[in-house]
Amino acid sequence: MAGDIAEKIAVKAGEGELAEEVGHYGDGAHDAAFPPFDPEYFVPQLVWLVLTFGLLYLLMSRLALPRVAGIIENRRERIAGDVAKAAELNGQAEAAQAEYEQALTDARSKAHAIANETRDKMKAEADELRADSDAKLEEDLAAAEARIAATKEKAMANVRDVAAEAAVTIVHQLTGETSEAETVADAVEKAMAAGGGR
Amino acid sequence: MAGTDPIHQFHLNKIVDLPIGGIDASLTNSGVFMIAATLGVTAFVMLGSSRKALVPGRLQSMVEISYNFVADMVKSSAGTEGMRFFPLVFSLFMFILFANMMGMFPYFYTFTSQLVVTFALAMLVISLVIGYGIYKHGFKWLKLFVLPGVPIVLVPLVTLIEVFSFITRPVSLGVRLFANMLAGHIALKVFAGFIVLLLGAGAWWSYPLAILPLLLTIALTALEFLVSFLQAYVFAILTCIYLNDAIHPGH
Structure with a gap:
């Protein structure tokens, strides 16, 4: 240039x-x-x-x-602070959740315990009642059995007398002999014993 | 035709004559735009940070993006120790960016097209690199020029090359910015001048033909905006890389 x-x-x-x-x-x-x-x-x-x-x-x-x-x-x-605060609140919420769940579990187990207790109590009561009624029934049964045995005894005694009388009458009819009451009673006794006391 | 002279836009003139103590401190048109760039950057950053909003508005976003952009640049090239030079790199980047961008307005003076300006900025960076390197590491810093693991026979040669490449740094740093801005503005002006010349030629074919330089001028304008940003970025990142040599002289 x-x-x-x-x-x-x-x-x-x-x-x-x-x-x-x-x-x-x-x-x-x-x-x-x-x-x-x-x-x-x-x-x-x-x-x-x-x-x-x-x-x-x-x-x-x-x-x-x-x-x-x-x-x-x-x-x-500010962001870091907010994040920390959010984490803290989250922690609190989680704690509350855990607490709630704990309370729920407690209540549930308590309810369970109450139910168990009630059931046991009812069962005990029922058992007692049944035991009472069982005892009474047994008593009645024993009484009834005793009565039956007594009646049977009585009936058996009657049967022996009737049998002895019948035997005397039969012998009288067949032989025309009058049997000794004692002898007949012995024979009836023997026969009944041989027959098994039925 | 003076209107199409591509060099005319670089002419300097003294607006205020100011000879102070034998130093010519006259305010030139280039000086006016240095003041404008300073005021522009200051206004941008100060206004953008005036509201101190937690959720930034547009201007504040731009300021924060600029801040983070330069801060990341410094950190990635010169490490966290380099952050002490962050204000300098930020000032350099914004100053050059505003100068280049303002230069894209018609009739505005692009003072980064002045070699003396860009070279002065480059010398500032290199003097800082040398000064800080010696201040921080003493004369051990000069080991920067002696590559480790080089055969002894080659050490003088390699060191000479290293010293030479270091000396060329301010030159390339300054000339790169200057030449890019100068060449870009000349090219713009030349192609824009073609439009005027074609329209003034008066022949029937010259009118439709003038569309070609018009399209080129539009494309070049877009390119020049890119170059304006890119050269500011290149200057700033090279500053960071050179400063890294001062902070960490090991290769």
């Missing part, structure tokens, strides 16, 4: 006169150099870069970034 070369020559020569003379090859002083390589504007740009970027760095590091960090940290803490 003509302007660029002209600038270099001008710098080397260090003479305003020569620079002006050579500068005519370009399109005037303003277009002399490709702007990004124009040393005339190096210092002003550097000065303002230092000022603005320095200010920006200070504002960011002292003011802005701590504030943003605070917001993010605050949120992180």
